[in-house]
Amino acid sequence: MELAKIEDLLEKYFQGETSIAEENELRNYFSSSNVAPHLEQYKPIFECFSLAKGRQFTPEISLPPRPRDKKRTVAWISIAASVVVLLGIGTYVYYSTDVVNKNEDLGTYDDPQEAFRATQKALSLLSNNVNVGIESVLYIQEYQTTKDKIFINTSKHPGGL
Template identity: 35%
Template sequence: MESGKIEKLIEKYEEGQTSLAEENILREYFKNEVPAHLSPYKLMFAFAEKQRENKMEEKAPQVGQKSYRFTWASVAAVLIIALGVFFFFQNSSSSLNQNDLGTITDEELALQKTKETLQMVSQIMNEGSADLVYLKEFNKTTNKIIKID
């Protein structure tokens, strides 16, 4: 068969415009020796032919056999949820009394503890802001390089 006709059929095949008869012509053509510029198409049609031969065997579901995998997974899930609920309510049942909350009844002592706590928080915040000096120096140097100032 002439190469020009095959090339036109290939173009139609790539566009999805070929009929079944034309596709059969292409399959038969590529079973034989082909020119070098058409060798990639030979591989493509050989692969398609091989895949057509390898049809999957459909297994019919067997009526007598049941899979208990889903059943056991459901049972395990219910047990996990039941144990979780049991332990959650067991731990939460020991309620806290007013004495366990750590409340201070003396107002002066409460004010002193609050000041100590705020002082501690202030020190931690100041330690974090001390590192910002390096960042400011870095920004100054960057601005000099970029010449923003």
């Protein structure tokens, strides 16, 4: 009868339905010397539980860093970030002023004769480009007069040519 009860308790144990008293009864049975041969395979499980019950757990607690260390770390990170920002600003200013200095040469001349020749050259270039534009306008005017002639002729002859 006891063997059938142990088998039923084992079934309940593996389904997670046993009480603490029933688990103690299983632990006592498997720690005894008269375990049924077909249940010998479960003996190491309950022996392990018995050994684990006797152990005392002593956790090791790691302490968080001291607040002073945390403040020091934040201070160094702040200093490093400030240095990076200042280097970035300095690099930007250095290269932007270099570009401005290159663009300051706006074609000023010390010799009046040289300035006069440069001005004549610029005005000649402008004149040539304006003349090209005027030639294009002349083509448009020629087109307009031809169009006017054609439409005037067709308006006189309503039936067409």
